[in-house]
Amino acid sequence: MLETTAQRERVLKLLEEEGGVTEESVRRVAREANVPEAEVWGAGLFYTLINNPGDRVRVCDGLSCQMAGADALTERLESQGKTCERVSCLGQCDLAPATLDEQMKLVTYEGRPTGVTPDDPELPMNLGGEMDRSYAGLARAREMGAEAVIDELEASGLQGRGGAGFPAHFKWRSLRSQAETERYIVCNADEGEPGTFKDREVLLRQPHLMLEGLAIAAWTVEAKDIYIYIRGEFGNERRNLDRAMEEAREQLSCFNWHVVDGHGAYICGEETALLESLEGKRGMPRLKPPFPTEQGFRGKPTLMQNVETLACIPAILSRGGAWFKGLGRNEPGTKLYCISGHVKTPGVYELPLGVTLDELVEAAGGYEGTPMAFSPGGASSGFLPMDQRELPLDFKSLAGAGSMLGSAGVVVLNDTVDMAVASAWQLVFFERESCGQCAPCRIGTRYLRRQLDRYVQIGDPASLAQADDVGWEMEEGSICGLGMVAAKPLEAARKYFPEAFETRNSNGSSKRG
Amino acid sequence: MSEARQLPEDELFEVEINGRTCEAREGETVFEVAARQGVEIPVLCHDTRLEPAGACRVCLVEVEGQRRLQPGCAWKVSAGMKITTESDRIEKHRRVLYGLYLADHKLDDAGLPVETANANQLRMLAEKTPPLQLEAVEAPRRGRPEDENPYIKFDPELCILCARCTRYCDEIEAVNAITLAWRGSETTISTAGERGLLDTSCELCGGCIDTCPTGALIEKKAPQILPAHAEKVRSTCNFCGVGCQLDLHVVDGKVAKVTSPPVGETVNDGNLCVKGRFAYDFVHHEDRLTEPLIRREDGELHPASWEEAIEVAAKGLLGVKERHGSDAMGFVSSSRCTVEENYLMQKLSRTAFRTNNIHQCAAT
Ligand SMILES: Cc1cc2nc3c(=O)[nH]c(=O)nc-3n(C[C@H](O)[C@H](O)[C@H](O)COP(=O)(O)O)c2cc1C
Ligand code: SF4
Numbered sequence: 001m002l003e004t005t006a007q008r009e010r011v012l013k014l015l016e017e018e019g020g021v022t023e024e025s026v027r028r029v030a031r032e033a034n035v036p037e038a039e040v041w042g043a044g045l046f047y048t049l050i051n052n053p054g055d056r057v058r059v060c061d062g063l064s065c066q067m068a069g070a071d072a073l074t075e076r077l078e079s080q081g082k083t084c085e086r087v088s089c090l091g092q093c094d095l096a097p098a099t100l101d102e103q104m105k106l107v108t109y110e111g112r113p114t115g116v117t118p119d120d121p122e123l124p125m126n127l128g129g130e131m132d133r134s135y136a137g138l139a140r141a142r143e144m145g146a147e148a149v150i151d152e153l154e155a156s157g158l159q160g161r162g163g164a165g166f167p168a169h170f171k172w173r174s175l176r177s178q179a180e181t182e183r184y185i186v187c188n189a190d191e192g193e194p195g196t197f198k199d200r201e202v203l204l205r206q207p208h209l210m211l212e213g214l215a216i217a218a219w220t221v222e223a224k225d226i227y228i229y230i231r232g233e234f235g236n237e238r239r240n241l242d243r244a245m246e247e248a249r250e251q252l253s254c255f256n257w258h259v260v261d262g263h264g265a266y267i268c269g270e271e272t273a274l275l276e277s278l279e280g281k282r283g284m285p286r287l288k289p290p291f292p293t294e295q296g297f298r299g300k301p302t303l304m305q306n307v308e309t310l311a312c313i314p315a316i317l318s319r320g321g322a323w324f325k326g327l328g329r330n331e332p333g334t335k336l337y338c339i340s341g342h343v344k345t346p347g348v349y350e351l352p353l354g355v356t357l358d359e360l361v362e363a364a365g366g367y368e369g370t371p372m373a374f375s376p377g378g379a380s381s382g383f384l385p386m387d388q389r390e391l392p393l394d395f396k397s398l399a400g401a402g403s404m405l406g407s408a409g410v411v412v413l414n415d416t417v418d419m420a421v422a423s424a425w426q427l428v429f430f431e432r433e434s435c436g437q438c439a440p441c442r443i444g445t446r447y448l449r450r451q452l453d454r455y456v457q458i459g460d461p462a463s464l465a466q467a468d469d470v471g472w473e474m475e476e477g478s479i480c481g482l483g484m485v486a487a488k489p490l491e492a493a494r495k496y497f498p499e500a501f502e503t504r505n506s507n508g509s510s511k512r513g
Numbered sequence: 514m515s516e517a518r519q520l521p522e523d524e525l526f527e528v529e530i531n532g533r534t535c536e537a538r539e540g541e542t543v544f545e546v547a548a549r550q551g552v553e554i555p556v557l558c559h560d561t562r563l564e565p566a567g568a569c570r571v572c573l574v575e576v577e578g579q580r581r582l583q584p585g586c587a588w589k590v591s592a593g594m595k596i597t598t599e600s601d602r603i604e605k606h607r608r609v610l611y612g613l614y615l616a617d618h619k620l621d622d623a624g625l626p627v628e629t630a631n632a633n634q635l636r637m638l639a640e641k642t643p644p645l646q647l648e649a650v651e652a653p654r655r656g657r658p659e660d661e662n663p664y665i666k667f668d669p670e671l672c673i674l675c676a677r678c679t680r681y682c683d684e685i686e687a688v689n690a691i692t693l694a695w696r697g698s699e700t701t702i703s704t705a706g707e708r709g710l711l712d713t714s715c716e717l718c719g720g721c722i723d724t725c726p727t728g729a730l731i732e733k734k735a736p737q738i739l740p741a742h743a744e745k746v747r748s749t750c751n752f753c754g755v756g757c758q759l760d761l762h763v764v765d766g767k768v769a770k771v772t773s774p775p776v777g778e779t780v781n782d783g784n785l786c787v788k789g790r791f792a793y794d795f796v797h798h799e800d801r802l803t804e805p806l807i808r809r810e811d812g813e814l815h816p817a818s819w820e821e822a823i824e825v826a827a828k829g830l831l832g833v834k835e836r837h838g839s840d841a842m843g844f845v846s847s848s849r850c851t852v853e854e855n856y857l858m859q860k861l862s863r864t865a866f867r868t869n870n871i872h873q874c875a876a877t
Pocket of ligand 2: 267284285433434435436437438439441442478479480481482483484
């Protein structure tokens, strides 16, 4: 039984080693892993990095890359004889427009400066500082004892940084209370929300903080095996992680570490889809309950945290939960804000949780042009108009405004942007990344994208007459968070920028108003 | 069922469905409790033989205390739970959801899901709750037009991707010939390498057809639409001793198609094998023997009565025994025989002809 499970978990990796899905590679992998051929085929075709073997340039079509001229870049590359594929946000929004070349190496074209908060030892993650290799938080955890660690976590008020903002200490307590003693720790490093590239910076600049956070988690909830699921497109980050793990071999030695590459599916950032993927299957979210803390990886209690959440933990233990909490405004701690789009110095800035957009953009060198809208937390958060610039960028305030902080992937759009077109870019993303399991999302994302395209082409608002009802059902009826928010960009754009959705004369390329 | 009835009384508790109190047990789903109460919750992706998937979203209900609608097929009841299966919110949910399904489905001139010989449950739902009218989404789904297997046809235009067929093939048959492939609006039902079913592990049991709620999977050789005067006759499959029940669909005195009786109704619980479901050509075949025949001295076969035929056979066999001895004979019975028939066969062999040379073709 255990053996077959373990075999299935190898399927995606084996397919990658084979160079992707072909009839022959699937046959070999099925034989090698002793998994039915059809399942290998079905699993492999789910993932864009393995479902269509062949060399090509992958050009990002995330919001920031689109605004930075990704379409024109694609045309240019194609005219040079290159084969191009448009792909979902590569997490390089500060370097827009971004591409991966035929060897999956990152290639960017704009020489624009990018930024990160300068060295400040008072910051929990201090991305601009020297790499912290002390593992002092882990030592402190061992002195304190498991219960005290969780108390400290509770005192810190740390909320999950992967998007949902769920208090971390609840999950840690829940893990410790499980009767089952085979438990797993999973690090969610599948960062893929358009506009988001903060976990990337942690992996590149402070990977030890994340590793230390994982070790603390494993020690506290008494788990032996730690899995790091890292986005497949993150080549540099993966190499840096390997290096860090090598450096810290001694400190990490009490646990079994497993680094697993993603294979090209945004939905695998959703925790239960990630677990399916770890198990070698199609990344389709599971129904909840049961929650991963009860039945997660291999059906066993599993603690999953985001890279940034984990990177906060060493400082919380070394300097105290109360200290961490005090760093935030209305909500606890500092937050890694990603900012890109129409600002002077895009980048990742560690600021008190709850700063305003203006404060964030000030850190990023100021606006470029006249700002018109911003997307506060990735594609999933929709858009907000500039008259909401005073809103604290925290979980509660943004939820109150019908948006969300999500992964804090903030994108600024200035008045050169057509909001209908910008919404269409976001809808393309959701249609492509829907797992396809449930109808509201699978059909709804495609319906909205097509109707919006139609509107942009012919300028007739009637194309969008049913968009509200469809968006409503996507939120009510979808299984997971992807479908629930996929209509948000269009919904928000229509709400705040109605003039961009009025009757247009003919070829639609006219800007709003 | 009988197992559940033996549970101690204290495992029973009360829940409320649409304001009515009813009894339920630990581990039961909203769908199960509602069904017992005669409260119908529409659903497409559920088959009681399979693990609930909660994927079609048709069976969403309101559960007090839950912000989101929850799938009745998968949601477990607990003491005091209050469930609502009809409300304005649910009505709107169904209307828009059905609209989305229809935007992704082959429709007839009336704008309703096309029906094949196998009832299209989506059509029935749409007839009951008029769906929101939406423009077609033209999803780029691949079928397998080249699949030359003789029995099973797949039409992606009628597929709603409930995955009942793939889950059936995995969970019930453990054959895993078909799978969900690709993703998002390109998701389809596929085989490894998109090969025809004959080149896969498929055993052509046709269970996928049986579980398909929309008729996207249908029998290739049966009429695509059964005439209104088709009759359904319950019978027993005579291919083996298991005795699966069949429903013969008879048109003008001829078997036009065979299906399994509904799940839960007979011993085979909705399942059949390739022979039971598809191998019915012999019934009306011109070569079929319909009466005893004896080869007379002219070398030709001539119709005879059973008494005559049995006597000729018995005489012949006894002649062999007398001339060559008992062990010159061997008896082989058919896998189509029941246990009782096999017993009689070995009795014939051992007591009438005194030989232990008795075999049954399914024993090897
Ligand atoms: C569609 C979708 C995509 C997600 N993507 C990510 C992701 O890329 N990284 C991440 O950490 N969490 C992501 N999440 C959130 C995870 O499901 C989960 O809540 C998180 O990893 C838990 O860790 P945290 O509490 O530390 O945030 C996503 C959720 C959804 C619904
Ligand atoms: S909401 Fe979308 S991504 Fe989530 S389970 Fe449904 S189809 Fe898959």
